[in-house]
Amino acid sequence: MPQTDLRIQNSPPPIQLFVTGGTLDKQYQTTTGELMFPATHLPLMLQEANTTLAIETTVLMQKDSLELTDTDRERICQACIDTPQHTIVITHGTDTMVNTALVLNQHPKLKHKTIVLTGAMRPFMLSHSDASFNLGSALMAVQLASSGVYIAMNGRLFSAHQVQKNRQLGLFTEL
Numbered sequence: 001m002p003q004t005d006l007r008i009q010n011s012p013p014p015i016q017l018f019v020t021g022g023t024l025d026k027q028y029q030t031t032t033g034e035l036m037f038p039a040t041h042l043p044l045m046l047q048e049a050n051t052t053l054a055i056e057t058t059v060l061m062q063k064d065s066l067e068l069t070d071t072d073r074e075r076i077c078q079a080c081i082d083t084p085q086h087t088i089v090i091t092h093g094t095d096t097m098v099n100t101a102l103v104l105n106q107h108p109k110l111k112h113k114t115i116v117l118t119g120a121m122r123p124f125m126l127s128h129s130d131a132s133f134n135l136g137s138a139l140m141a142v143q144l145a146s147s148g149v150y151i152a153m154n155g156r157l158f159s160a161h162q163v164q165k166n167r168q169l170g171l172f173t174e175l
Contacts (some may be wrong), residue, residue, distance in 0.1 A: 011054060013086070014056045015053060015142055018080070018095065019058065020091060024041070044124075049136060050077070060079055074092025092119050094153070096153060114148065116152050154171045
């Protein structure tokens with residue numbers, strides 16, 4: 001009699017992973033010295049993590065968060081509304097991550113979903129990056145947190161309306 005893997009039979013619904021860019025996905029261009037977005041690094045990050053989670057990845061945009069517009073935030077919000085998934089992780093640049101989290105937090109159609117934004121202070125493709133740790137933290141947090149909008153950074157989970165990026169310390173802190 002063949003064995004059945006109970007983990008697969010009892011697995012939770014997929015996590016929706018939306019990619020919006022940010023430092024996490026930037027790559028150093030050796031000829032110009034610029035940081036740019038050639039493609040998302042999320043598939044490689046998930047492969048390296050050896051995750052067994054069901055994750056549906058969608059690239060919404062590849063932008064520095066300082067360049068995000070209200071239209072971009074509306075697009076992110078609409079994608080969160082449109083997905084049938086109730087657990088959502090969004091990779092985002094850290095400079096305006098709180099702004100996007102607050103927009104999502106205010107939308108009544110998202111009250112029943114758990115949304116976790118995360119990013120990195122240093123690109124994944126450069127050494128000593130916090131990108132993989134933050135992504136792993138966000139994926140765990142989205143499975144455990146109650147409905148709401150959160151930011152997962154530096155090993156902590158913050159409510160959208162109680163967090164700030166502390167530029168002097170180079171990390172996120174509570175308000």
